[in-house]
Amino acid sequence: MKAVIGLEIHLQVTSSKTKLFCSCSSDYRRSPPNRNICPICLGLPGVLPKPNSYVIEKALMLSLALESKISSHLIFSRKHYFYPDLPKGYQISQFTYGRISAIAYGGSLEIQVGGVRKKIGIRRINIEEDPAKIVYPERDPWKSSYVLIDYNRSGIPLIEVATEPDLESAEEAVKFVEKLLELADHLDITDPSLEGSFRVDANISVEGGERVEIKNIGSLKDLDRAIRYEILRQKRIIESGEKIRRETRHWDDITGSTVSARHKEFEEEYRYMPEPDIPPLEISEEYIEKIRSSMPELPWIMKRRFEEKYKLSEYEAGVLVSRKWLARFFEDVVRIYKNPGKVADLLINDFLGRVNEAGGRFDLVKAGPEQIAELLDLLDKKIISIKILKEILGRVMFEGIDPRKLVEEKNITVVSEDQILEELIDRVMRENPKAVEDARRNPKAINYLVGQVMKLTQGRADPEKVNSILRKKLGYEK
Numbered sequence: 126m127k128a129v130i131g132l133e134i135h136l137q138v139t140s141s142k143t144k145l146f147c148s149c150s151s152d153y154r155r156s157p158p159n160r161n162i163c164p165i166c167l168g169l170p171g172v173l174p175k176p177n178s179y180v181i182e183k184a185l186m187l188s189l190a191l192e193s194k195i196s197s198h199l200i201f202s203r204k205h206y207f208y209p210d211l212p213k214g215y216q217i218s219q220f221t222y223g224r225i226s227a228i229a230y231g232g233s234l235e236i237q238v239g240g241v242r243k244k245i246g247i248r249r250i251n252i253e254e255d256p257a258k259i260v261y262p263e264r265d266p267w268k269s270s271y272v273l274i275d276y277n278r279s280g281i282p283l284i285e286v287a288t289e290p291d292l293e294s295a296e297e298a299v300k301f302v303e304k305l306l307e308l309a310d311h312l313d314i315t316d317p318s319l320e321g322s323f324r325v326d327a328n329i330s331v332e333g334g335e336r337v338e339i340k341n342i343g344s345l346k347d348l349d350r351a352i353r354y355e356i357l358r359q360k361r362i363i364e365s366g367e368k369i370r371r372e373t374r375h376w377d378d379i380t381g382s383t384v385s386a387r388h389k390e391f392e393e394e395y396r397y398m399p400e401p402d403i404p405p406l407e408i409s410e411e412y413i414e415k416i417r418s419s420m421p422e423l424p425w426i427m428k429r430r431f432e433e434k435y436k437l438s439e440y441e442a443g444v445l446v447s448r449k450w451l452a453r454f455f456e457d458v459v460r461i462y463k464n465p466g467k468v469a470d471l472l473i474n475d476f477l478g479r480v481n482e483a484g485g486r487f488d489l490v491k492a493g494p495e496q497i498a499e500l501l502d503l504l505d506k507k508i509i510s511i512k513i514l515k516e517i518l519g520r521v522m523f524e525g526i527d528p529r530k531l532v533e534e535k536n537i538t539v540v541s542e543d544q545i546l547e548e549l550i551d552r553v554m555r556e557n558p559k560a561v562e563d564a565r566r567n568p569k570a571i572n573y574l575v576g577q578v579m580k581l582t583q584g585r586a587d588p589e590k591v592n593s594i595l596r597k598k599l600g601y602e603k
């Protein structure tokens with residue numbers, strides 16, 4: 126049984142300073158509840174919403190990157206439904222039934238799963254406002270005797286991307302969303318590391334069954350789990366000879382299952398009507414060209430450039446380009462320290478790991494490219510060992526301390542002065558006569574003695590040098 130999956134991804138335009146139709150601050154994450162509100166985003170009678178041109182520009186950039194066809198006019202509609210998160214009883218969106226009246230439609234985004242490339246069709250791209258945020262004091266809606274509503278999020282700009290039902294597995298769906306987030310990051314639309322920066326609705330059907338929509342999936346991990354669960358659930362129902370009902374379900378990340386939503390929500394039930402307070406906006410060819418010329422380098426083009434210019438592997442280039450911040454930082458370091466392979470290695474294997482431990486927050490990194498270049502330089506000059514580099518990397522990154530200063534202060538340079546090393550080696554040989562005897566017979570036994578010297582210096586000795594001095598003292602070399 127084949128699965129057919131289409132996604133609707135809501136990207137929050139986290140780079141917009143203001144809401145979609147008013148000048149309220151969009152920074153709801155750090156504001157006390159119900160602080161950033163005004164008559165427009167509360168939908169009080171008689172107000173006039175005014176579209177945010179920055180958001181329109183970003184939606185057009187995304188449309189151009191996906192090679193979608195841009196509509197000649199931007200038309201907003203009212204989408205009616207009744208829910209406490211929607212004070213005015215409607216959401217200002219774009220008519221989403223069918224393909225017309227979106228800001229753009231058509232186009233595609235290519236993904237690669239298991240070495241196979243696949244183009245996923247784009248159905249449409251919309252602009253709409255986010256509803257308010259409902260807070261259940263007991264977290265579980267059924268256990269909470271009341272709800273709290275924070276209208277700070279009411280009116281936050283969203284760009285919605287709907288795909289054609291071209292996806293066939295959870296893996297493909299996750300890859301697609303990852304790719305789209307990467308693009309949105311490069312276009313300065315969405316910062317994917319911010320909590321709640323995107324939400325996904327997944328339409329899933331299994332051969333011979335009706336379509337089921339799973340709403341409001343908030344992370345890639347949950348998207349993967351929800352789709353796997355839902356495909357299995359539908360297959361089992363069909364195999365047992367029953368029929369799949371067309372319905373809306375919610376993903377419950379606590380139980381790891383999808384649950385039927387109490388109320389049905391289908392497009393034809395939303396009673397769309399054109400938003401009477403916002404006249405259709407013309408999107409002229411000239412305007413589109415102006416935006417096209419201001420677009421940054423697209424991630425897949427940047428990736429190819431990294432492979433060619435810096436001779437990186439496809440994997441390395443892919444990781445560095447996965448976030449715009451990282452790609453830019455890489456190039457900044459390479460401008461100072463001119464060995465791209467070594468910079469890529471350090472950023473991918475050590476630097477990125479620490480950022481991920483900090484929740485993927487690049488904004489917490491205080492080190493500049495100079496400090497990272499300096500670390501690599503200290504390593505080249507054998508002033509520090511790779512072990513020490515890894516030890517101090519965290520402090521350099523998140524405290525912005527100059528590595529040279531840190532090394533001097535803590536006296537953690539590599540012990541490489543011959544005289545000091547000789548003394549240490551003599552001491553180790555004195556204290557381990559049996560090991561010395563073994564080593565004289567069997568060169569492999571030298572490693573034990575090298576290990577003892579490393580231990581004495583807390584890993585700060587240069588192992589190659591220790592090895593060579595030891596070999597001389599044991600009579601292997603003259």
Ligand SMILES: [Zn+2]
Pocket residue numbers: 144147148149161162163164165166167280
């Ligand atoms: Zn407002």
